[in-house]
Amino acid sequence: MYSYEVTLEEMLQARENRANRQRQLISRYAVPLLSMTINIPGPQKSSPTSKYVFHEGYRILMCQLAVNQMTPLHREAYHLPTGPEAYIAVQADTQILKKWAIAIENEHPLGRLLDLDVIGPNGRAISRDELGLDKRKCLMCGQAAHICGRSRAHELPKLLEAIKALVDSYMRNRQVVKRV
Numbered sequence: 382m383y384s385y386e387v388t389l390e391e392m393l394q395a396r397e398n399r400a401n402r403q404r405q406l407i408s409r410y411a412v413p414l415l416s417m418t419i420n421i422p423g424p425q426k427s428s429p430t431s432k433y434v435f436h437e438g439y440r441i442l443m444c445q446l447a448v449n450q451m452t453p454l455h456r457e458a459y460h461l462p463t464g465p466e467a468y469i470a471v472q473a474d475t476q477i478l479k480k481w482a483i484a485i486e487n488e489h490p491l492g493r494l495l496d497l498d499v500i501g502p503n504g505r506a507i508s509r510d511e512l513g514l515d516k517r518k519c520l521m522c523g524q525a526a527h528i529c530g531r532s533r534a535h536e537l538p539k540l541l542e543a544i545k546a547l548v549d550s551y552m553r554n555r556q557v558v559k560r561v
Contacts, residue, residue: 386424387463395463402468407504410454410470413478416498417442417467421544422530423537426464430548435465437551438485438495445481446471475499479507483514490551493520494544520544 387395399416407414417438421431439458446453451471458467471478482497489495499507509516519529520543529535 384425385462387426391463399466403500406468406470407500407502411502412454412470412472413475413502414500415469415478416500418496419464420494420496422540427460427462431464434491434494434548437491439467441485441489475501475507479512
């Protein structure tokens with residue numbers, strides 16, 4: 382199976398492209414924007430695992446909006462070599478959207494692998510700090526994820542192994558539920 386390893390330059394360009402697309406959509410719709418990517422370390426950003434996690438996250442996010450009777454004004458999703466991305470413009474309270482996003486990230490079995498940003502109509506992203514919430518936890522040790530990420534506290538193969546185990550467990554549990 383062919384696997385593409387992205388470069389740092391490609392990841393930086395993807396981040397810039399994402400910011401530009403976010404600005405375009407906010408300008409066009411003038412409502413909060415949900416921006417979804419995945420948190421899987423390493424140079425391989427487009428894999429069967431990343432695509433599965435992305436599709437599940439997108440499905441959960443759309444279900445959350447439907448349950449709360451919020452119809453997106455616009456939605457788009459892409460599978461790029463630098464990883465999958467989605468944008469959803471929705472008329473809603475920005476802080477409520479961010480709380481939902483954080484609940485998915487914290488409570489869904491795959492939530493730690495999702496990055497759900499909420500950007501207000503003013504173009505400013507809402508942070509966990511603004512809502513008085515803790516920073517994201519490391520998948521391996523429970524410390525603040527940004528500290529472990531910056532210091533490279535955990536070896537990439539061990540992180541990827543933990544991610545694979547998490548996704549495999551989720552997939553097995555979903556199969557059991559579907560059979561019942």
